[in-house]
Amino acid sequence: MKLDLKIQPLNSWMKINHEPLLIAGPCSAETEEQLLATAHLLAKTGKVSVLRAGIWKPRTRPGEFEGIGSIGLEWLKRAKAETGLPTAVEVANAKHVEEALNAGVDILWIGARSTVNPFTVQEIADALKGVDVPVMVKNPVNPDLSLWIGALERINAAGITKLAAIHRGFSSFEKSAFRNEPHWDLAISLKTLAPELPMINDPSHICGNRELIPYIAQKALDMDMQGLMIESHIDPSVAWTDAKQQLTPSALSELMDHLTQRKPEVKNAEVKDKMAELRKEIDKIDDQIISKMAERMAVVEKIGAYKRDNNVTILQVTRWDEILHKRTSYAKALKLSTDFTEKLLELMHHESIRKQTEIMNNSTVAEA
Numbered sequence: 001m002k003l004d005l006k007i008q009p010l011n012s013w014m015k016i017n018h019e020p021l022l023i024a025g026p027c028s029a030e031t032e033e034q035l036l037a038t039a040h041l042l043a044k045t046g047k048v049s050v051l052r053a054g055i056w057k058p059r060t061r062p063g064e065f066e067g068i069g070s071i072g073l074e075w076l077k078r079a080k081a082e083t084g085l086p087t088a089v090e091v092a093n094a095k096h097v098e099e100a101l102n103a104g105v106d107i108l109w110i111g112a113r114s115t116v117n118p119f120t121v122q123e124i125a126d127a128l129k130g131v132d133v134p135v136m137v138k139n140p141v142n143p144d145l146s147l148w149i150g151a152l153e154r155i156n157a158a159g160i161t162k163l164a165a166i167h168r169g170f171s172s173f174e175k176s177a178f179r180n181e182p183h184w185d186l187a188i189s190l191k192t193l194a195p196e197l198p199m200i201n202d203p204s205h206i207c208g209n210r211e212l213i214p215y216i217a218q219k220a221l222d223m224d225m226q227g228l229m230i231e232s233h234i235d236p237s238v239a240w241t242d243a244k245q246q247l248t249p250s251a252l253s254e255l256m257d258h259l260t261q262r263k264p265e266v267k268n269a270e271v272k273d274k275m276a277e278l279r280k281e282i283d284k285i286d287d288q289i290i291s292k293m294a295e296r297m298a299v300v301e302k303i304g305a306y307k308r309d310n311n312v313t314i315l316q317v318t319r320w321d322e323i324l325h326k327r328t329s330y331a332k333a334l335k336l337s338t339d340f341t342e343k344l345l346e347l348m349h350h351e352s353i354r355k356q357t358e359i360m361n362n363s364t365v366a367e368a
């Protein structure tokens, strides 16, 4: 099922100066000098299409720098006038929306800590009614696709059709190399449900450190995302927020030079033919997998009926353990990853148990 969003194509409302689309700027506007100097260097690279800056910063704990506030909007106005770059800021309530719009900010975005709260998103949506401004919605802090979709729907229902999603990664209890787990599966699900919705990747917040940014930025482009939002500061070592993940404008420019932009559509006829041939092979194998799965489930149904008629439990841990071991070592020998095999088997086991539960609860005696 597809989402029912009314969306204008990205290139109808965003002037893209250089491919891929790059939204860049400091995590926080700190001083007028810092913002203007960064903006000028970014504009000079010729690779930036939008200048971003945090004006109001949602911080985890009190006592940290919470953003420069409204005065920063004046600096942004000046940066825009001097560089010609449109501007983008995060808004977290109706007052932010009003102030940002009054200051002529071109694009608003909703942060992860706001997307998580439908009350906040609705307050922002209500403040946007009757306004024609592009809005980008970051994924919620926690890996919950429905919250992300819900926020996009609320903003869209307020009449905002210049809409985009921002993939900035998700909090996790697990120790990880990333500040926020990418969970590409969730971003891919959203792209599948709303193919017309532009998606921007935010490697800065996924990585939390400069070193990982090139890997995530390239992966985002390979996942057919429409652009990147990357934090850039004239001198990251003295940044008031997110010092470890910001890049200097020249490091950012170099990063962009090293990214490979790939297109989803294939133009070369020979490549197209070869891909069609391989896809035919994949189609055939997929049909075989599905029909084998159906065969397996038919046997599972028979076992289920025997268990019901002979009072045997559905779950058989020893048998399942044996299957897990045998299949994963066989799969490993065939160069399949253990993680993939375990997930596949787990899914199959759940379905097998669901089928047998259905049969267990059905009083009809099994056919011989």
Ligand SMILES: C=C(O[C@@H]1C=C(C(=O)O)C=C[C@H]1O)C(=O)O
Pocket (backbone or CB within 6 Å): 300, 303, 314, 315, 316, 317, 319, 320, 323, 348, 349, 352, 353
């Ligand atoms: C099919 C059975 O029931 C359950 C499902 C299994 C399966 O799908 O292979 C294995 C063990 C049981 O937990 C069985 O007991 O063999």
